[in-house]
Amino acid sequence: MQHDQDHNVYLEWLYLEADGGLAGSDRALLQRHLLSCAECRREREQLPALFDLLSSGRVEVREDFADRVMSSLPPAGWEARHPRTWTAAAAVLAVLIGLSALLVGLSGGELEGVGAVVAIAELFRSTITAGSGLLAASWHGLGMAIGEVVVGSPVQTGVFALFVLGVNVLFVRLLMRSWRRPVAERLGRDSKRSG
Amino acid sequence: MTNESPQKPDVDLIAAALDGDQERFGELVRRYQGRLVNYLYRLLRDYGEAHDLAQEVFLKVYQALDRYNPKYKFSTWLFRVAQNAAIDQIRKRRLQLVSMDRPKAGNEDQGTWEFPSGERGPYGELRNIERGVAIQESIERLPWEYRELIVLRHYGELSYEEIATLKGMPLGTVKNKLFRGRQMLKERLSDFMTD
Numbered sequence: 001m002q003h004d005q006d007h008n009v010y011l012e013w014l015y016l017e018a019d020g021g022l023a024g025s026d027r028a029l030l031q032r033h034l035l036s037c038a039e040c041r042r043e044r045e046q047l048p049a050l051f052d053l054l055s056s057g058r059v060e061v062r063e064d065f066a067d068r069v070m071s072s073l074p075p076a077g078w079e080a081r082h083p084r085t086w087t088a089a090a091a092v093l094a095v096l097i098g099l100s101a102l103l104v105g106l107s108g109g110e111l112e113g114v115g116a117v118v119a120i121a122e123l124f125r126s127t128i129t130a131g132s133g134l135l136a137a138s139w140h141g142l143g144m145a146i147g148e149v150v151v152g153s154p155v156q157t158g159v160f161a162l163f164v165l166g167v168n169v170l171f172v173r174l175l176m177r178s179w180r181r182p183v184a185e186r187l188g189r190d191s192k193r194s195g
Numbered sequence: 196m197t198n199e200s201p202q203k204p205d206v207d208l209i210a211a212a213l214d215g216d217q218e219r220f221g222e223l224v225r226r227y228q229g230r231l232v233n234y235l236y237r238l239l240r241d242y243g244e245a246h247d248l249a250q251e252v253f254l255k256v257y258q259a260l261d262r263y264n265p266k267y268k269f270s271t272w273l274f275r276v277a278q279n280a281a282i283d284q285i286r287k288r289r290l291q292l293v294s295m296d297r298p299k300a301g302n303e304d305q306g307t308w309e310f311p312s313g314e315r316g317p318y319g320e321l322r323n324i325e326r327g328v329a330i331q332e333s334i335e336r337l338p339w340e341y342r343e344l345i346v347l348r349h350y351g352e353l354s355y356e357e358i359a360t361l362k363g364m365p366l367g368t369v370k371n372k373l374f375r376g377r378q379m380l381k382e383r384l385s386d387f388m389t390d
Contacts, residue, residue, distance in 0.1 A: 012374045019348075021355055021370070049388040050381050054349045057330040061232045062246055066224045069253045073217065 006033070010040055018047040089173050096166045099159060100124065106156050127167050202226070205269035213260060220260070224253055227270065231277055234351035237334060238281045238343075248284055252277045271360050274351055278343070278361070326387050333383040341376030348373055 010033045016022040017030065034040055062068075100120045203222070211219035231252065236245035255276055263272060334342055347353045347361070355373075359366045381388070 012371065015374045015377050016370060019373075046381070046388060050377065050384065053326070053330065053384055053387055054345075054380070057237075057327060058229075058233050058350065059236050059242060059245075061228050065228050065232070065246060065250070066221060069224050069228075069250050070217070070221045072250065072254065073220070073257055074254065 007037065007040070010037070011043065014040060014044050014047060018044075018051055089170065092166060092170045092173065096124075096163065096170065099163045099166060102159055103156070103163060106153075106159065123163075124167075127164065206265050209260060209263055209269065212257075220257060223269070227273055230270075230350070230352045231273065234274065234346055235277060235281055237331075237346040237350045239284060240331065240335070244284070248280055249277070252280050255280070267360060268357055270353060271357050274347065274353060274357075275361055329384060329387055333380050336383070337376055337379055341372055341379065344369060344372050345376045345380070
């Protein structure tokens with residue numbers, strides 16, 4: 001019984017050996033077993049033919065395959081998801097400043113110069129405070145916009161809605177930048193560590 | 196001894212591709228195209244379809260390149276995507292009620308068998324074709340659990356460890372299933388192992 005069990009283990013090892021996957025220490029044990037097992041010796045002689053036969057069944061890849069793959073690559077989606085420059089964030093910020101200036105202007109106040117800048121900064125601060133989180137800011141902004149429909153002009157309401165939306169877009173982009181360091185950088189570091 | 200410079204690690208090629216050097220992704224394609232096409236060909240049994248699906252797999256991988264986790268080998272990830280794509284394709288075929296027993300009718304493009312045998316002339320060619328068909332049929336008749344491991348090892352050329360990671364199996368189970376699968380193949384292909 002014990003012999004059969006061992007024999008089956010050695011049989012499995014023979015296949016591993018033929019495939020280059022048998023550890024050195026096991027190889028020595030296998031050699032010892034082979035001295036006393038004619039069946040395993042026969043099996044061992046046949047295995048190279050089986051492995052050759054299997055690898056002979058490979059097909060050739062079309063010559064132009066790699067070129068076809070490369071010419072059909074779409075613009076990389078990840079490039080847009082993880083921008084490596086601040087251009088987009090800066091553009092969104094510029095639009096927001098424009099929108100907030102417009103809001104201050106539309107409010108009918110008499111602010112000029114430093115006062116206007118302070119008002120714009122206050123607008124940013126109050127939006128950030130009101131949001132206290134991306135989703136909260138959206139819903140709060142929506143609520144405020146709805147309130148404006150009742151008391152303000154439609155133009156003012158639309159501009160305010162755009163403002164809230166813009167702040168959220170800016171937040172999302174900035175958070176994505178800080179949460180996910182550029183992948184290429186990460187891979188570079190990891191590869192150096194493992195190398 | 197060759198003058199070839201050592202291959203760049205996959206992870207370096209990915210990092211370079213993510214930095215905008217698309218040609219490095221081309222290197223990855225050329226590095227894996229043979230193994231991937233052969234793997235898919237053995238599962239789908241259609242030379243053209245294997246190429247089309249391999250192309251799709253490379254495109255999917257390219258689009259998700261920024262999500263690659265360097266903790267795992269690139270080959271493991273690539274073959275996981277390929278495996279899912281192949282299973283989807285097989286499901287689609289079943290839905291279309293296409294017979295799984297024979298290659299598609301009218302498909303002349305079945306690739307080239309690469310047999311190292313020195314046999315020439317009509318008899319040799321016939322023998323080569325018979326051998327190719329026998330290998331294919333023997334693999335197809337294997338239970339799926341053995342078949343996919345045999346194909347991953349002998350045509351995808353993944354290591355035992357890579358297969359274990361890909362399939363989420365203990366290494367010992369992978370070795371044992373490969374052993375059983377190979378034993379079945381040996382029995383079925385015995386006529387061709389004496390050539």
